[in-house]
Amino acid sequence: MPTAIEEVDKLLELSKIISISLRDTTGNKTGLWRTVKPVIDYAKCKNRGLKCGICRKFCPEPAILVDENGKVTIDYDHCKGCGVCSEECPLKAIEMRPDVETEE
Numbered sequence: 530m531p532t533a534i535e536e537v538d539k540l541l542e543l544s545k546i547i548s549i550s551l552r553d554t555t556g557n558k559t560g561l562w563r564t565v566k567p568v569i570d571y572a573k574c575k576n577r578g579l580k581c582g583i584c585r586k587f588c589p590e591p592a593i594l595v596d597e598n599g600k601v602t603i604d605y606d607h608c609k610g611c612g613v614c615s616e617e618c619p620l621k622a623i624e625m626r627p628d629v630e631t632e633e
């Protein structure tokens with residue numbers, strides 16, 4: 530049974546083979562589409578952003594940012610709440626929660 534870290538490394542290798550295109554959709558603010566929003570648990574992510582970043586690779590929008598320290602954050606102006614990042618995170622560090630602000 531592979532460890533979670535081994536799963537991360539395996540997915541990273543796969544992501545080199547499967548090219549996920551990062552379209553420039555920065556002009557399209559899709560944040561108002563959301564009914565649920567991703568929330569990162571930094572205790573689980575452990576700021577592996579620079580080494581991991583799998584959530585960013587799979588996000589269909591330019592909504593996941595990684596700073597110079599490897600910290601991963603969500604740009605809620607562009608996150609449409611699809612949940613792909615939550616599904617793909619091998620460490621289960623992203624939880625989808627009701628987005629009460631956009632339900633109004």
Ligand code: SF4
Nearest residue numbers: 588608609611612614
């Ligand atoms: S919920 Fe979808 S759009 Fe939002 S950050 Fe995750 S993958 Fe990107």
Ligand code: SF4
Nearest residue numbers: 574581582583584618
């Ligand atoms: S949230 Fe998950 S997929 Fe994203 S960098 Fe952290 S561990 Fe990797």
